[in-house]
Amino acid sequence: MKIISAVGARPNFVKLMPLYNELKKYGEIKHLIVHSGQHYDYEMSEIFFREFNLPKPKYYLNAGSGSYAERTGKIIISFEKILLQEKPDLIIVYGDVNSTLAFSLAAKTLPIPLAHVEAGLRSFDAAMPEEINRKLTDHISDFLFVTEPCGVKNLLKEGIVKNKIFLVGDLMHDTLVKNKNRISNSKILSTLNLKGKKYAVLTLHRQSNVDDQKTLKYFCDIFYEIQKKITVIFPVHPRTKKELIKLKDKKFKNLQFIKPLGYIDFIALLSGASFVLTDSGGVQSEATFLNVPCLTLRKNTEKISTVSNGTNVVCGKNRKKIIKNINKILNTQRKENAISQQHNKFPAQRIAKVLKDKFRF
Numbered sequence: 348m349k350i351i352s353a354v355g356a357r358p359n360f361v362k363l364m365p366l367y368n369e370l371k372k373y374g375e376i377k378h379l380i381v382h383s384g385q386h387y388d389y390e391m392s393e394i395f396f397r398e399f400n401l402p403k404p405k406y407y408l409n410a411g412s413g414s415y416a417e418r419t420g421k422i423i424i425s426f427e428k429i430l431l432q433e434k435p436d437l438i439i440v441y442g443d444v445n446s447t448l449a450f451s452l453a454a455k456t457l458p459i460p461l462a463h464v465e466a467g468l469r470s471f472d473a474a475m476p477e478e479i480n481r482k483l484t485d486h487i488s489d490f491l492f493v494t495e496p497c498g499v500k501n502l503l504k505e506g507i508v509k510n511k512i513f514l515v516g517d518l519m520h521d522t523l524v525k526n527k528n529r530i531s532n533s534k535i536l537s538t539l540n541l542k543g544k545k546y547a548v549l550t551l552h553r554q555s556n557v558d559d560q561k562t563l564k565y566f567c568d569i570f571y572e573i574q575k576k577i578t579v580i581f582p583v584h585p586r587t588k589k590e591l592i593k594l595k596d597k598k599f600k601n602l603q604f605i606k607p608l609g610y611i612d613f614i615a616l617l618s619g620a621s622f623v624l625t626d627s628g629g630v631q632s633e634a635t636f637l638n639v640p641c642l643t644l645r646k647n648t649e650k651i652s653t654v655s656n657g658t659n660v661v662c663g664k665n666r667k668k669i670i671k672n673i674n675k676i677l678n679t680q681r682k683e684n685a686i687s688q689q690h691n692k693f694p695a696q697r698i699a700k701v702l703k704d705k706f707r708f
Contacts, residue, residue: 348376348708349435353426353454355383355410355446358519358629360395361610362441362464365521367401369695375708380404381429383422383446394609399522415445415476422449430457436706437462440488443481443628443649451484464518464698466491467498468628468649476554477628481649490705492698494518494632494691495652513701516694519632526611533615535608539580543619544681547577547673549602552584553626556644562664563590566644569666570624573673574601577621582607622676624669631659636691640676642669 350370354363363380370378382392382404396403408425410418422445430438430453438454439462440447447463454461466485470478485491485502493499494517502512523530536543549570557563573579579602583591608616617623617633622640625631628650634641635653646663653659662668702708 348437348706349433350376350378350437350439351381351430351433351435352378352439352441353381353383353446353450354404354441355385355422355450356442356444357392357395358627359441359444359446360392360399360401361522361629362518364399364401365518365525365695366439366464366698369699370702373699373703373708379406379433379435381406381408381426381450383408383418383426383449384410385418385444385446398609398611410446418445419449419452422446423453426450426453427457430454430459435459437702439464440484441465443468443477443484445476445480448480448484451487455487460490461488462490462492462698462702463488464492465494467493467500467502467512468495468651469498469501470645470647470649472647474555478649490701492694492701494694495650497651513697515697515701516691517632518694518698519629520636520691521694522610523614523633523636526614529611530615530618533612535612535615536619539603539605539616541578541580541616541619544621545578546620547573547579548617548620548623548625549579549581550584550623550625550627550630551581551644552586553645554586556626557584557587557590560590560594563594565664567594569669570602571599572666572670573624574599576673576677577601578603579624580605580616580620582613582616622673634658638681640672640681642672644669 352363370376384407406429408422410422437460440450441464451461463484472478491512493514499512499514581604583604618637620639623634624642626644631641631650631653635656635658641659643659643661648661660672
């Protein structure tokens, strides 16, 4: 049996690692990786393959930058040629990035069976490209691997038949558990001269937050206020860096801008933080697994379980709400135990079992 895992961005690589290793146990499977090139900087792409000991992608599509339509069209055209040549039995796509939808459309027009990892999540914000990507991908997929119970409910409400839906848990949790020792041995805190719980982490990359200079300046004013209370470490996404350069803003005494980190160092940094400010869906999940308070700089979230577990507060652009919650965090003793979720146990094994039963490998 031949499977193609189609990936394109940091969150995809994190989910790919445990599933790739699980499927390696079945000698009957030939598993190829195709990389769209949506994330192409070393710190956002190549370092993950090296850290996770994943083979280099057999095909690299070099989608690069460009408009949503340009990149999507380029990936569809390039991927279709690969599919016609390789003739795979199954395509696996991950998450909700632009590459996810492009790969899915190419697969289903041939047609080839399609599996969507991290299906069913909804922010109910149609202005987000990610919402469009995940919803359309779900409705053309043959296997929907869901991370949390609300995802199952969302899919059923949208009329997707039950026998396509499988609650398997979050592969990001699997990756974190499998790399626990390596994360513990990271030297990133000493490299940055940090002490645990004495700093915060910030990530910001969403189009709605960074592409508009007025919005970005508004957030920078909030960050200026926060860094008076606590040191803030900001691994800067290439998209955000490009916009920050245009923004002539005040100097930040206690906000440290650094390059994007690899998985091991970033999770080590996150696990030692007092709290994290982010607009990333993946970071919301990782913070929840680590029991690190998270303030989400969006008006909504598709990761509903992070809110219901009490680790995540959706703050949007509400300065008062952000500062109020930071003060609460800084004045509250946090429990050290990580949160364990029953449905997150062995997600890679669960996915492999579903595929094994269906394809008889």
